[in-house]
Amino acid sequence: MKHTIIHVTIQVIAAFIMIYPSMAEDCIPCHREKTPAAVRQWEASAHFKAGVGCEKCHGKDHDKIIKGEAxxxxxxxxxxxxxxxxxxxxxxxxxxxxxxxxxxxxxxxxxxxxxxxxxxxxxxxxxxxxxxxxxxxxxxxxxxxxxxxxxxxxxxxxxxxxxxxxSLVIVRDPNSCAKCHMGPDHPQWEMWQTSLHGTLYATAGIATGPTCQTCHMPKGTHNVSIGITMNSGGVPYPAQKAEPARKEMLQICNQCHAPEFGRKELARGDAVRTQSLTILKEAEKIIWDLSDRSLLDPMPDQRPDHPLSGKKLVTDAQMLYEDTSHIERIFFKMKKYDYARTIKGAYHQNPAYTHWYGNAELKMDLIDIKAEASRLRERGGISPELKIPADPAAMADRELRVLSNRVKRGEITEAVYATEKAKILESLKQK
Incomplete structure (x- = not known):
């Protein structure tokens, strides 16, 4: 028995020497003193048990490590x-x-x-x-x-x-997602935490309450985009991409819910997204119309260059919240914050975020944008009805330019352009 114990002990020591990497001889004595927490964490990790030492991940060039280049x-x-x-x-x-x-x-x-x-x-x-x-x-x-x-x-x-x-305990905790997935533009963590899902998790645990990982990392996958039917800006994917993704998400929902329940909930979210996108597009058209008429204050050519587009108006995913006009600043909040909260609140089954933090703000943004647009038009000598005032020729030229820009952006067809152009020219003849 004694010999057996000695033999096992020798094997354990030999195994420890083999798995405790040679790097330990160079790194551990110093780092146990200077970064003891890092050493303790490594020694308690799966990497330590598998014999993955410092040099396996950090390399052997200590100078590069010190400089942050490794x-x-x-x-x-x-x-x-x-x-x-x-x-x-x-x-x-x-x-x-x-x-x-x-x-x-x-x-x-x-x-x-x-x-x-x-x-x-x-x-x-x-x-x-x-x-x-x-x-x-x-x-x-x-x-x-x-x-x-x-x-x-x-x-x-x-x-x-x-x-x-x-430790997987760390990455399975929803708080690991919260440090990034929160705030005014994508408060998914807050939405989840204050939803019924989050409440069930807090009171009854993971067996009853689904977490971020339950729905977005099913079976431990690292593909967090499974089941998503729109891009990060809330624009729906085309059907050929959205339909397979929807089936994936329904499979996740069906683990806890009846199939019809999940389908109806997600379809309702789709409807909220469509309705909200319509409101957003209405506001965006107003801003482009003001730009066409040179009524933004300041206009893009009167402000610092946009980092990617120079002196051009930008209302897509690259729009700024600085060096812009007041009405564009409202639109930034509308698109980046309120539109996102509305649709993401709907998909996360959070009524307060969907309605009060999202939909209500979205609609009030449109009121503000329309009011600011009226002020800018009046200051520019254009009535709410866009009638041609004092200088008919100059105003007709501007209205024709507006029409041309609208057809280039795809807002109107060539047929509509021709009809509206004829009206402007006929009105000019009558002056």
Missing amino acids: RVDMKVCGPCHKKALAEHNASRHGMALHSGWGCTRNMPLRNQSECRFCHEDGGGIPQGGVQCARFLKQSSEMGAIGCNYCHSVESSCASCHTNHNT
Whole structure:
């Protein structure tokens, strides 16, 4: 018996020496003193048990590590976690960095270390083609913590898993999602927390109350976009993409609900989205009409250049909340905050976010935009009926330009353009 115990002990020690990486001889004595928490977390992790030491993830070049040049990103994790990486890359998390980034090479005060987010070391070809005008307007410090602290989820597993822990308890907690999925533009965590789903989770636990992970990471998948039928801006996907996604989400809903219940709930969300998008588009047309008539205050050519579009009006996903006009600022709130809260509140079964934080604000935004538009038109010498006042020739020329711009944007057909053009020219003859 004694010999057996000694033999087992020797095996355990030998195994420990084998799995406790050689890097421990160089790193652990120092880091146990300087970063003891990191060492403790690693020693309690699955990586430690599997013999994955410091150098496996951080490399052996200590100078690069000190300079922050030896990043532990998806490329480091991917070879061991291939399935998770493939699922992640197929989801919106897989494009999060580039949706929040933008090339800074033409900015006078750019931080050159930012290049590594989009380019390979020594390479000039960007890894992604998406840019963000709002990021480009920020200081380097604000861009780092205010934008890319969340958007770096594309390239950093640690965004969710933390640096040295491998406990699934951490990433299965809805709070791990909250640090990014909250706030005025996408308060999914608040919506969930104050919905019946969130209440059930808080009172009865995961067996009864579904979490973010239950619905958006079913069976532990890293593809967080399963079942989503619209893009991140709330624009519906075409049917060929939306229909398979809807089937996926219904399969998730049906784990707790009757099939017809889930179908009706999601269809109601679709209807709210359609209705809300109609309101949003009405406001957007008003702003473009004002721009066509040179009535925005200030006009795009009278303000600092838009980082991506220069002196052009921008009302799509690249619109700004700074260096813009008051009516555009209202539209930014309407589109980025209130439209998003309305539709996401509906899909998360939260009545207060859908109605009062969303729909009510959306409709009041339209009132504000119409009122501001009336003020700008009156100041520009145009009556609410858009009748041609004092200088008929100049006004007719402006109205023709407005029509031309509308047909170019696809707002009206060539036939409508021809009819309206004829009316303007006929009115000019009568002056």
